[in-house]
Amino acid sequence: MSTHAPARPSYAAVLRLPHARRTFVAALTARLSYGTVSISVLLSVTRATGSYAVSGAVMSLFGAASVFLMPVRGALIDRHGPRRALGPMALVYGVLLALLAVLTWRPGAPVALLATAAALAGACTPPLGPTMRSLWSELAPDRHLLQRAYSLDGVAEELLFVSGPVLVGILTGFAPPASGIVLSAVLIVGGTGVFVASPVMPGPRPVTRGGRLGTVSGLLAPVVVALGVGLTLSGVDLLTMAYASAHAYDTALVPWVLGAMSAGSALGGLANGAVRWLVPARTRLLRFAVVLGLAVAAAGLAPDLWVLTAALVVAGVFLAPTLTTAYLAADESVRSESRTQAGAWVNMGVNAGTSTGALATGLLIGRLPLGICFLVAGTAALASALAAGAAGARLARRG
Known part of the structure; x- marks a missing residue:
């Protein structure tokens, strides 16, 4: 082409x-x-x-x-x-x-x-x-x-x-x-x-020597971080609703709070795409996930719904860049004939985290203080970044 x-x-x-x-x-x-x-x-x-x-x-x-x-x-x-x-x-x-x-x-x-x-x-x-x-x-x-x-x-x-x-x-x-x-x-x-029917749609690709997926270890970081972000993201929805109820706010405000987070994510995603990054995608991925997790954890300290909204907007600013970078890192880690499957693994990580996180957060709410619940939700993204970074360092030493 x-x-x-x-x-x-x-x-x-x-x-x-x-x-x-x-x-x-x-x-x-x-x-x-x-x-x-x-x-x-x-x-x-x-x-x-x-x-x-x-x-x-x-x-x-x-x-x-x-x-x-x-x-x-x-x-x-x-x-x-x-x-x-x-x-x-x-x-x-x-x-x-x-x-x-x-x-x-x-x-x-x-x-x-x-x-x-x-x-x-x-x-x-x-x-x-x-x-x-x-x-x-x-x-x-x-x-x-x-x-x-x-x-x-x-x-x-x-x-x-x-x-x-x-x-x-x-x-x-x-x-x-x-x-x-x-x-x-x-x-x-x-x-x-x-x-x-698009004329740029590729046809079947031959399998190269060494298998179709290529370096499976290269997918570890983006998939693990995607899983952690999914866990964090699903917890935020339920926790925002619980926060509004616990602080006697009208729950009709919750969609607006989550909408503000989505707006922050959209702006962050567009800004991320506009920057000509010199740092490798894998490094950016870990840093974005850390900031996202810290912002969600800090949201649990908010004294009112407006400060909570501001904290979640900050988290949102790093949400789309984290996921976008996860897909880029996955794309870079495999051969061209395996790109769809690599992206599907990252997608599976996000969705699996979202499903599991909603269940886990529902079990925690009412059993732990809300501030601790926010901390647990943010820790999922933090832990995924740390785990992916540690695994990458081990692989680098072996290589």
Whole structure:
């Protein structure tokens, strides 16, 4: 692919890369499904069964199959190419979502059938984020422009997760909750169809000597840090709600506090992409995670909700840069034919941490003072950075 690096990389330069704008918009359209599907499934199953326990179990099956099988799906895309693997994967996923919508359209759905459909759908979730990031590595001619592309991608993805539930809320104002599942299926099938039709989409890649994934040890730091950040991030949501309740604030303010953190993350992500860093990605990753963890830990000392909001905005400023840098470090640690799978491992780390952290934080709240709970949440990111740094030092000594 013949492209020329601009003299001064910018976000506009990223979108001016050949076919980048069309491909990115298609990918974002499909990825909007990630922001709409979880809340839609939760609302639909709850309405169909009348049980929060059943909806929680169904969501757990859906989430676990989606998260823990992501590296497998990423490996399939690396091996067969996005056109051969991603398109059929999205189609099967869309059909299974449509089945789940039919089952939950009216009350009285068999629980076993709901659980089976949700687990199968989760197992087929297309790894569009890792695939798009792998494609940015093909499109961007140098590391500085790639950093911009990854930052733009990360900020856009975060906005999708914020806007998706709002879209479902509007839709369910005049239609059954299952209509949100239908919308999710349409978005991912249609968006993926346009995405894989892009002329810059790579084909299957030959396996080089030494295996497909390459240096597995190089993935350790980004995956471990992603896991720690996921643990920290999921704890913040519940802890902010608990803080507002404990200090007699209106809980309606909580979405605004979390929204301020997301805004900080978006600004931090854009700023990170604009800096021409001289420090290696792996070093930046550990430093970002440390500051993120310290900010969350310090939030537990806040005397009121406004100081808490300020602390979480600071944490947010380092959130998107940490995750973006994790993907960059993973990309640098593997061969070109393994980029999708490498990104899928990082993605799995974030999502696994988010799922586990929500459960752990829920168990801690009420048993420990809130300040200690914030400290525990922040320590997850700190500990992941320290563990990744120590593991990297050991590997360097052996090398």
